[in-house]
Amino acid sequence: MIERLDQFMARANAAYYASRDPFQDFTTSPEIAQAFGEVLGAWAAVVWESMGCPAPVVLAELGPGRGTLMADALRAVAKAAPRFRGALQVHLVEASPRLRAEQARRVPDAQWHGGIETLPPGPLILLANEFLDALPIRQLVRRAGGWVERFVEDGRFVERPVSHDGGDVPEGAVVELGEAARDLVAALAARLAREGGAALFLDYGPERSAPGESLQAIRAGRYADALAAPGEADLTAHVDFAALAVAARDARARAWGPVPQGPFLARLGLFQRTDRLARSQPPARAAALIEAARRLAEPDRMGRLFNALCIAHPALPAPPGFEAAC
Numbered sequence: 001m002i003e004r005l006d007q008f009m010a011r012a013n014a015a016y017y018a019s020r021d022p023f024q025d026f027t028t029s030p031e032i033a034q035a036f037g038e039v040l041g042a043w044a045a046v047v048w049e050s051m052g053c054p055a056p057v058v059l060a061e062l063g064p065g066r067g068t069l070m071a072d073a074l075r076a077v078a079k080a081a082p083r084f085r086g087a088l089q090v091h092l093v094e095a096s097p098r099l100r101a102e103q104a105r106r107v108p109d110a111q112w113h114g115g116i117e118t119l120p121p122g123p124l125i126l127l128a129n130e131f132l133d134a135l136p137i138r139q140l141v142r143r144a145g146g147w148v149e150r151f152v153e154d155g156r157f158v159e160r161p162v163s164h165d166g167g168d169v170p171e172g173a174v175v176e177l178g179e180a181a182r183d184l185v186a187a188l189a190a191r192l193a194r195e196g197g198a199a200l201f202l203d204y205g206p207e208r209s210a211p212g213e214s215l216q217a218i219r220a221g222r223y224a225d226a227l228a229a230p231g232e233a234d235l236t237a238h239v240d241f242a243a244l245a246v247a248a249r250d251a252r253a254r255a256w257g258p259v260p261q262g263p264f265l266a267r268l269g270l271f272q273r274t275d276r277l278a279r280s281q282p283p284a285r286a287a288a289l290i291e292a293a294r295r296l297a298e299p300d301r302m303g304r305l306f307n308a309l310c311i312a313h314p315a316l317p318a319p320p321g322f323e324a325a326c
Helices: 004-021 034-050 066-080 082-085 098-108 181-194 242-252 259-265 272-277 283-297
Strands: 001-002 055-061 086-094 111-113 124-129 138-143 146-153 156-161 175-176 199-206 214-217 223-224 233-236 255-260 304-314
Touching: 001 004, 004 055, 004 146, 004 181, 034 066, 034 082, 034 124, 034 199, 034 272, 034 283, 066 082, 066 086, 066 124, 082 086, 098 255, 111 233, 124 181, 124 283, 138 223, 181 199, 181 242, 199 259, 242 283, 242 304, 255 259, 259 283, 259 304, 272 283
Parallel strands: 055 086, 055 124, 086 111, 124 199
Antiparallel strands: 001 146, 138 146, 138 175, 146 156, 199 304, 214 223, 214 233, 255 304
16 A cells, blocks of 8 residues: 555554553653643633633643643642633543543543534633644655655655645755644634634744654654554654744734743743642652653753744733743
């Protein structure tokens, strides 16, 4: 069988998430530090207030993993913003039955969806952490005779000619097209511009995209051949934040960022929240909490490898963490 890379990636990741526990292969920010989900819950509460405190309001998450982020966010909101907690309705977008069961144990009052198109209408606040990087991409390569596109056949790349206006790039350069991510962000942006709200994305990728290939596979915590054994490894690629911001603006929404994850989380109070948590813990546990926060925010770790992007109704003010962004 021969299929385009994005088709191969979509099929492989669907099988992977349906049949395996992905957290045996990698660890996401909510699993690293509970303060991560808590400060995102506070972020959502402030955004809700800037929206005029609509009730009800949909609080949704894309790719909720084990439900840890949402559980931590709801716990923080219940204490710090009870009016928001009373107004929100939790909706999780998750296709995997295995992961839905995990999420139900942590967020029992949630409602589940296979895609954003079935989320209920009305004001929306949406969170998405490490979701876009698992969406399928295409890869085009500049050859001497023109552009070709990568297909997958029997565990290897094959190339077919394709029409593409890729600008002035050197021979051999690889351009990645994240059409699935752009389509999803455009659809969300159109909804937000029409019905109100904001969506926050935190994901892996540079602030500014450039030619190059970023497709990778993780199996058992180690890098693996992305084309071998589809469905047994997590396939990801860099998120093109600049393209997503353009897609949001084209759909008449406002785009804020991207900004590096480290400064973004620091502005939300990640370290202050972690210090408060650490004060009530034994020394070893307190040190572990502080180390986890540093792992998320320090520039030589996840602080610059990950970026934050917000798309929102054009009338909303700058969301928390994006005050200096445009």
